[in-house]
Amino acid sequence: MSIDTLQDVFSYMVSFTNLEKSASLFDARSYRLDRMHSLLAYFDNPHENFRVLHVAGTKGKGSTASFLASVLCSAGYRTGLYTSPHVTSYLERISVLNHPPEDKLFIRLGKRIEEMVMQYRDDPLPAHDQPTTFELLTLLAFLYFKETGCHYAVIETGIGGRLDATNVVKPELCLITPVELEHTDILGNTMEQIAREKGGIIKAKVPVFSGFQDQCVKEVFRKISLDRGSSILFLDEELDFLNADCSANGTLMHFSLRGGQAKRIRLSMLGKFQAENAALAYLALSRCFEIPEDIIQKGFRETFIPGRMEVIRREPYIVIDGAHTPRSIQHSLYAFQELFGSEGVLLFASVSGKKTEEMADILAPAFHRIIITTPGDFKESDPDETYSIFHSKNPKTLLIRQPPEAFNKALYITKGKLPLLVTGSFYLIGEIKQICLNNAKQPG
DSSP states (O other), X not given: OOOOSHHHHHHHHHTSBOTTTOGXXXXXXXXXXXXXXXXXXXXXXXXXXSEEEEEEOSSSHHHHHHHHHHHHHHTXXXXXXXXXXXXXOGGGTXXXXXXXXXXXXXXXXXXXXXXXXXXXXXXXXXXXXXXXXXXXXXXXXXXXXXXXXXXXXXXXXXXXXXXXXXXXXXXSEEEEOOOOSOOHHHHOSSHHHHHHHHGGGOOTTOOEEEOSXXXXXXXXXHHHHHHTTXXXXXXXXXXXXXXXXXXXTEEEEEEEETTSOOEEEEESSOSHHHHHHHHHHHHHHHHHOOOOHHHXXXXXXXXXXXXXXXXXXXXXXXXXXXXXXXXXXXXXXXXHHHHHOSOXXXXXXXXXXXXXXXXXXXXXXXXXXXXXXXXXXXXXXXXXXXXXXXXXXXXSEEEOOSHHHHHHHHHHHHTTTSOEEEESOHHHHHHHHHHHHHHHHSOO
């Protein structure tokens, strides 16, 4: 295809095997690192031109990565940030903080990548297969960070860690956020198996910092770190205490690292779980960098990520959150109720393969009315089954398959007063946010 616009760049990349779209696409050929090494070698290994902080985990890794990148940027370092998924635009995944996206550079790099892929038609990549969407996006991020002269890049893994396309970097430090059972058809059926995959980012003699973990996960990480001669610190063992107070304007965290002075830091992001993510980032920064306290506080205060307890309207309050696991749903509900009380309306959708029953156990009793819809058509879903599960736990549940219609119904139910939480899927919250943006642009 001809790449002439920014949209063309991302349309080209999503035309390849997109493992984010369906877990059934994963196989031994798609989930490997040798092809990524070949892609990078073609471009003279751009990932070796900046220093890397590598972040894995199940929940909170995007927020933790963003806190790290924002602080480094505030400290004067040109810092790249690579995260996933996005809410409304692929540009959310690849950024150099405090610098607007350079569209012409993205287009030029997209053309170079297209030329490279064309060449490999005759000189195939390892596994005799074409690259995946995530591999190409990762390559684009590394090239962009090199071309824009980044000193640092904070890189979030996609799936797992050990064989994730990002695990070609040689990081300065590694962070692993809380681990949950996820992608069990790919990463394993037990917490220990998943921990081994996440812990695959641990490199020899590279410091490791871990968020709150189950004991069995800790044991896996300790063994991997010991085998590789790497130090590891666990957040719960390094904290004296951590508290957080939330309002619609942000979160005030109050904490102390072991033996240190108590600190208060204001976050623009909502939720106690964001205080936990910030505390993990603070632990790593305080141990590995000499950054003044006021700079750290500035970086945390300025951190913002679309789709994480994001207030997109205030009359009535509409909050979107990409939570899609039981633990993250519990965090979102706690933050929502802390802000708005026990009365509210829920708009929910979930892709297939998620723990819908467990999420319904948490959410269904907590809302005045519930509307189930479809999380777009990007991934497989079964809204009828989701509706059946929620309806069995809360009879005031409706099924409206089309998200725009479901959103309009939810707004009607709020009567302009009750708060609305939209959650369960990044694809759903992206569509709802776009609807709100379009409505705001309309005259009237």
